[in-house]
Amino acid sequence: MDLxxxxxxxxxxxxxxxxLFYCLSGVFVGTLIGVLPGLGPTATIAMLLPLTFGLPSDSALIMLAGIYxxxxxxxxxxxxxLNLPGEAASVVTVLDGYKMARAGKAGAALSAAAIASFVAGTLATILIALFAPPLAxxxxxxxxxxxFSLMVFGLVAAIVLARGSLLHAFGMVILGLLLGLLGTDTNxxxxxxxxxxxxxxxxxxxxxxAMGIFGLGEILRNLESETGEDVTISKVTSLLLTREEWKRIVAPILRGTALGSALGILPGSGSILGSFAAYSLEKKVSKHGSEFGQGAIEGVAAPEAANNAGAQTSxxxxxxxxxxxxxxMALMIGAMIMQGIQPGPGVISEQPALFWGLIASMWVGNLFLIILNLPLIGLWVRLLRVPYPLLYPVILSFCAIGVFSLNGSTFDLFLMPIFALLGYVLVKLGCEPAPLLLGYIIGPMxxxxxxRALLLARGDATVFVTSPVSAVMLGLALVTLIFVLLPAIRRKRDEALQEEV
Structure with a gap:
């Protein structure tokens, strides 16, 4: 294949x-929201979607990808x-990263995280360039x-991999599908x-x-949990790694990249699953397994490589x-649709500049990250001193302006807080909102x-099982659902969820 x-x-x-400007802006904003606890990429991208309306399609997607x-x-x-993960995928990094900082090795931990992120991001970008075109x-x-069967399998996988109760996840998907059907029937x-x-x-x-459930909903949850505690900053000394530290992180970075890349393709929180899995793997195979949890540099490098690789292969x-x-990715598809681009395999042939430009921008963005962020560590930490009650009015105003700019409709402004309240209530009930958004995007498709399938088959529903590919997809969906419902598997899954909580 000629690449x-x-x-x-x-x-x-x-x-x-x-x-280049939009890529730099995206990774800068992405780093900022990664540093600030509580404001994740989903909420931020949802709030920034209205700003992309006037941008070229490639610039819009490059910026949104950089944020992620x-x-x-x-x-x-x-x-x-600070012992404070800004992102869910960084929870594992706390275990050894903060212990290293307390031991006076904050610079080495930050450098290991930066190097792991850059290497993993670069290798994952190469994987996208190699495997995406043949798959398309x-x-x-x-x-x-x-x-249709592929989408059924995707939704089942999203249910299985969602955090919390399977029944809740199933309910969220159904609610998302129903919301997606609201409006005028195109036929x-x-x-x-x-x-x-x-x-x-x-x-x-x-x-x-998206903005209501993830943007305003996140504000409600953050205000409820706001503690107002001051932060204690660990002193950062030299960012240079010793020869021994270099030797210790090379293999973990490669293993974390491979594991994170594979899990990132799966529906669900691939980067989060990847970081946990990479840490567990390193703890078992490392010669320094006894140091894990006490400040092992492998415990920083492996999960950081995995979550960055998973974020990009998704x-x-x-x-x-x-x-x-x-x-x-559901938000990214929404952005593509708003730009008049039909998501799917036709993007490569119909929009080659956009497809390959997005892939190339990932490598550029990872380069920006490593050049930009290590010198700005002091700035990021100072931002944590800004009380959240001073930040949320700005976020709220930005959401309202963004929604009103869509159609100039006050009705839309009333809808947004309704979805914010829905998102808040769902989290309180132990329901993860993410499957709802996936169902909402996939439902109309x-x-x-x-x-179309029933029309071509003249109403014969057996077309979904007589087609080999369709039958395999439906079979995989059924087997996946049955497997996760087995008592032993459910028990282990519930135990893992309890540990995560």
Whole structure:
């Protein structure tokens, strides 16, 4: 496969002055939200979606992608210096990173995290360039039945890998599917679930749902848990690693990258699962296993490599199949749709500059991260001294302006707090909102492919099992669901969830 010409096209796109600016802006904002606890990439991207309306499609996606993988990097800074993970994927980094900082090795821990993130991000970008085009070629041969079954499998995997009760996750997916059906039926022209409100004839904007549940909902949860505690900053000395420390992190970085890359493709929180799995693996195979939990540098390098690799390979199913593997990828698909781009395998052939430009920008963005962030560690930590009650009015105003700018509708402004309250209540009930967003994105596409398949088959529903690919996808979905419902598996899953809580 000839990659020279596509990569050259990608570099030309990514290295334009405007896209360099948006890439730098994305990774800067991503690092900032990774540093600030409570404000994750999902909420931030949801709030920034309205700003992308006037941008070129490649610039918009490059900036949003930079926010995502930049946040994975930023979460490690406060995890190491303050024992406070800015991102869920950085929870494992706390175990050894903070112990290193307390022992006067904060600089070495930060350098190990930065190096692991850069190497993992670079290798994961290469994997995307190698495997995404062949996967897209395979997907182009899919028909409506195959796509429908693929989406069923994706939703089942999202249910299985979601944190919390399986029943709750299933309910969230169903609620998301129902919300996605709201509006005018494209085939019959009949209004559905609109309660005779003309404002709902076109459905509810994806931005309103995402910004309400993840943006304002996050504000409500943060205000409730705000403690107002002051932070104690560990002193950062030399950022240079010794020869022994270099030797100790090379293998963990490579193993963490491989594990995180594989898990990142799966639906669910791949970067979070990857960091936990990489830490567990290193603890078993390392010659310094007894040091884990006491300040082992491998305990910083491996999970940081895994969560950054997982964050980037999660783009593979989104770019090639149009299937979001996590809430951030669902937001990316929403951004593509708003830009007039149909997600799926046709992106590579129809929008090659966008596809390869996005991939090339990931390497550029990782380079920006390592050059930009180590000198700014002091700035990031100072931002943590800003009380959250001073930040949330700014965030709230930004959300309101963004939603109103969509259609200039006050009705949309009333909808946003309703979804914020819904998101808050769901979390209080132990329901993870992420599967809802996945169901909301995939629902309309599932319905369309279901109808097309039945139309082509003249109403014969057996088309979903007579097609080999479709039958395999449905079979995998069924086996996955049965496997996770086995008593022994459910018991282990519940124990793991209790430990995480």
């Amino acid at each position: 020279i010409a596509p990569i050259r096209l990608g570099l030309e796109t990514a290295l334009s002055l405007s896209n 993988y930049g946040s994975q990097y930023g979460g490690s800074t406060t995890a190491i210096l 070629d395979v997907a182009l041969s899919f028909g409506p039945a195959e796509y 019959s022209g009949v209004a559905r679930f609109t309660f005779d409100l003309p404002e709902l004839a076109d459905g509810i904007s994806f931005v309103i749902v 783009f593979i199913p989104m770019l090639t199949l149009g299937i979001p593997s996590n809430p951030v 599932m319905e369309e492919y279901l109808r």
